[in-house]
Amino acid sequence: xxxxxxxxxxxxxxxxxxxxxxxxxxxxxxxxxxxxxxxxxxxxxxxxxxxxxxxxxxxxxxxxxxxxxxxxxxxxxxxxxxxxxxxxxxxxxxxxxxxxxxxxxxxxxxxxxxxxxxxxxxxxxxxxxxxxxxxxxxxxxxxxxxxxxxxxxxxxxxxxxxxxxxxxxxxxxxxxxxxxxxxxxxxxxxxxxxxxxxxxxxxxxxxxxxxxxxxxxxxxxxxxxxxxxxxxxxxxxxxxxxxxxxxxxxxxxxxxxxxxxxxxxxxxxxxxxxxxxxxxxxxxxxxxxxxxxxxxxxxxxxxxxxxxxxxxxxxxxxxxxxxxxxxxxxxxxxxxxxxxxxxxxxxxxxxxxxxxxxxxxxxxxxxxxxxxxxxxxxxxxxxxxxxxxxxxxxxxxxxxxxxxxxxxxxxxxxxxxxxxxxxxxxxxxxxxxxxxxxxxxxxxxxxxxxxxxxxxxxxxxxxxxxxxxxxxxxxxxxxxxxxxxxxxxxxxxxxxxxxxxxxxxxxxxxxxxxxxxxxxxxxxxxxxxxxxxxxxxxxxxxxxxxxxxxxxxxxxxxxxxxxxxxxxxxxxxxxxxxxxxxxxxxxxxxxxxxxxxxxxxxxxxxxxxxxxxxxxxxxxxxxxxxxxxxxxxxxxxxxxxxxxxxxxxxxxxxxxxxxx
Amino acid sequence: xxxxxxxxxxxxxxxxxxxxxxxxxxxxxxxxxxxxxxxxxxxxxxxxxxxxxxxxxxxxxxxxxxxxxxxxxxxxxxxxxxxxxxxxxxxxxxxxxxxxxxxxxxxxxxxxxxxxxxxxxxxxxxxxxxxxxxxxxxxxxxxxxxxxxxxxxxxxxxxxxxxxxxxxxxxxxxxxxxxxxxxxxxxxxxxxxxxxxxxxxxxxxxxxxxxxxxxxxxxxxxxx
Numbered sequence: 001x002x003x004x005x006x007x008x009x010x011x012x013x014x015x016x017x018x019x020x021x022x023x024x025x026x027x028x029x030x031x032x033x034x035x036x037x038x039x040x041x042x043x044x045x046x047x048x049x050x051x052x053x054x055x056x057x058x059x060x061x062x063x064x065x066x067x068x069x070x071x072x073x074x075x076x077x078x079x080x081x082x083x084x085x086x087x088x089x090x091x092x093x094x095x096x097x098x099x100x101x102x103x104x105x106x107x108x109x110x111x112x113x114x115x116x117x118x119x120x121x122x123x124x125x126x127x128x129x130x131x132x133x134x135x136x137x138x139x140x141x142x143x144x145x146x147x148x149x150x151x152x153x154x155x156x157x158x159x160x161x162x163x164x165x166x167x168x169x170x171x172x173x174x175x176x177x178x179x180x181x182x183x184x185x186x187x188x189x190x191x192x193x194x195x196x197x198x199x200x201x202x203x204x205x206x207x208x209x210x211x212x213x214x215x216x217x218x219x220x221x222x223x224x225x226x227x228x229x230x231x232x233x234x235x236x237x238x239x240x241x242x243x244x245x246x247x248x249x250x251x252x253x254x255x256x257x258x259x260x261x262x263x264x265x266x267x268x269x270x271x272x273x274x275x276x277x278x279x280x281x282x283x284x285x286x287x288x289x290x291x292x293x294x295x296x297x298x299x300x301x302x303x304x305x306x307x308x309x310x311x312x313x314x315x316x317x318x319x320x321x322x323x324x325x326x327x328x329x330x331x332x333x334x335x336x337x338x339x340x341x342x343x344x345x346x347x348x349x350x351x352x353x354x355x356x357x358x359x360x361x362x363x364x365x366x367x368x369x370x371x372x373x374x375x376x377x378x379x380x381x382x383x384x385x386x387x388x389x390x391x392x393x394x395x396x397x398x399x400x401x402x403x404x405x406x407x408x409x410x411x412x413x414x415x416x417x418x419x420x421x422x423x424x425x426x427x428x429x430x431x432x433x434x435x436x437x438x439x440x441x442x443x444x445x446x447x448x449x450x451x452x453x454x455x456x457x458x459x460x461x462x463x464x465x466x467x468x469x470x471x472x473x474x475x476x477x478x479x480x481x482x483x484x485x486x487x488x489x490x491x492x493x494x495x496x497x498x499x500x501x502x503x504x505x506x507x508x509x510x511x512x513x514x515x516x517x518x519x520x521x522x523x524x525x526x527x528x529x530x531x532x533x534x535x536x537x538x539x540x541x542x543x544x545x546x547x548x549x550x551x552x553x554x555x556x557x558x559x560x561x562x563x564x565x566x567x568x569x570x571x572x573x574x575x576x577x578x579x580x581x582x583x584x585x586x587x588x589x590x591x592x593x594x595x596x597x598x599x600x601x602x603x604x605x606x607x608x609x610x611x612x613x614x615x616x617x618x619x620x621x622x623x624x625x626x627x628x629x630x631x632x633x634x635x636x637x638x639x640x641x642x643x644x645x646x647x648x649x650x651x652x653x654x655x656x657x658x659x660x
Numbered sequence: 661x662x663x664x665x666x667x668x669x670x671x672x673x674x675x676x677x678x679x680x681x682x683x684x685x686x687x688x689x690x691x692x693x694x695x696x697x698x699x700x701x702x703x704x705x706x707x708x709x710x711x712x713x714x715x716x717x718x719x720x721x722x723x724x725x726x727x728x729x730x731x732x733x734x735x736x737x738x739x740x741x742x743x744x745x746x747x748x749x750x751x752x753x754x755x756x757x758x759x760x761x762x763x764x765x766x767x768x769x770x771x772x773x774x775x776x777x778x779x780x781x782x783x784x785x786x787x788x789x790x791x792x793x794x795x796x797x798x799x800x801x802x803x804x805x806x807x808x809x810x811x812x813x814x815x816x817x818x819x820x821x822x823x824x825x826x827x828x829x830x831x832x833x834x835x836x837x838x839x840x841x842x843x844x845x846x847x848x849x850x851x852x853x854x855x856x857x858x859x860x861x862x863x864x865x866x867x868x869x870x871x872x873x874x875x876x877x878x879x880x881x882x883x884x
Contacts, residue, residue, distance in 0.1 A: 572747065573747055598747075599740045599743055599744070600740065600747075647751070647826075647827070648751070648826055651826075
């Protein structure tokens, strides 16, 4: 049993148990006893897991997608510390594509070719990596509309927009006056805004102060990024300056609660060291309810102050070339000047997830250290605001009474509630990190009706459309942090994992495990039919506005400008033009502008040359990509097509002669 | 009843000579005239649908690949197919198909207009022998078109630039059939009439049916 306990209980909490004062120790002891009980239950459950999986043939039939057939859903999973987004088919769990977003990807020349480098620019310079957490599909009237996917970069605060016709990152925007961009990019029901918020509060504007002056100097911001409904282009409409708590997750209201966003926060203690202990002292932390329509009115009324700052806005122009704009100011609203814009809802205990049910009435908080799941009521909140049922105020933000806004509490749900999704049939599904399970409970009665163990330590979970007004309550996917013995071992670094569970019946049924890229945080899924009809097969060469594009082989050639050489190169099955290049000198900067003249589905051509201190190019039909090569010594340098393109692919090669 | 009378009629030698005489080329019935005009107007569909199609079937082309031969153009099953087929054909040394240099595509719309006009006139005049003339010209034009199509296919399929062809299969030629299917390396080529072609076939069949109907009808009328 001791082994089991060690396995299920993370080191950090065991350490905490040993180090903290007696009051905390008592609570931790109680938690441990609870964990022990759950371990017993989970232990039994694991022995039963064969039965829970159901007939293997039955489960297999439910996830079998015959060769050549399509999956029913697209799932977009955050790549976590890979910085990317992975696209899976459901129910098969087949990996369809990895979309590079915040990290360079040499396979696709993303962040290497001249056209894409600008997307990774920030006020800190070029950054080849970030930590991508929460993909969000664009919405119309509270349902996924299949236009764009947004995702946050947590480390250097950014939000990216991916176009779902090309499945490519088209835009990134840096968030000033922030860090740890975790509660992002949760979207409003008409894609009016995507949001960003500060998890690691800072001196704002950032400056050289003592770290232990946290309570005095550190603040957070909640940012509203306006999304242009035609182009998808983002710009930061305003930021709200908030007390220096750790703003963690969010969801926007929908239906009756449209116009509001709800942000959980922890560390209301405002600790700046050993947060695992010092930020876990208060029984309740604060969920911020932001009335963003009111905030818009305050901005329109001139209540916002314009602050000098610097951040980057990067987007593909009409030539699909990433342009970087440096922005120098941002509008900031202070709650003190804006009554009625933001309220705090006390919420037990270091709450993580902030999830709004399909009706828009219930706001579920995942109190990750709480022994219950609190559910707030939007209508009660509005009433409490009208009746001024406040228990106090924090830096000008009224704090509502817990009892006045509470709809109900799910008692004894398990341990470590994190995130909740909804099936549209009146049930909610909450992930339990510590007890490693999904708990199904009923909205309104708050009773637990089913449990499914997950392997192991579930973080987020996903129901297709499960955070929208129109869930497709067919599957829930557990996105697990730890796999240990679930797959063939691959040394110390193991895959992360998703588990597909059937929720079409009364009882959950485990169907499938499949590995994921990086650490999966949040994910989104939508019916395949929403996207399949719009997916681009190739770029029309006539519409190619890349400044270095050529429209036919006749335009191919080499132009020298001082020490810079531009090679205008075309590819078509199965040759490069030009394919013998002379007149290059050692020390030249040689730009290969490769235009793929193909106008055929799935015929990309690749390009690389010996000794290229850079990635390959992979050029889609009708597109142009540019890579820089700086030859250092005279000689003859072969280049070739890196993507098997035709029967004569091996012949698709050429030479560059470099002279002194 | 009519059939019986008709058979009786063929028995009399005098009937046929009278039919050949000028006064026997009587006006057709009103319904026949309308049908002839309908047959002529059916040809207008050849402006909206291709005459012929050649589909190239291969596993790598789930989206389909093929040529569509229009009255005045050569297009593809999908946009860009002509370019794709030309790219494929360069491997076997086939000439590039350039619709601009095919003079038939400039002539055919005029021939079709002429046929339609002739058909409408035949219907309006309602003279059986003019209808017969239309049918004969129509058939001659169709045969000429198919022969031209065959020769065109023969030229592209046989006159290959073997000097610059990457893929050379001894004895292999690449002429697509006029109707039917044939394996051309990794492709199965299927050649069939398309919407416009079927419209033309329907048109001539209708015209012939009207002619036959009038032929027998006139005979029975003579006997009466």
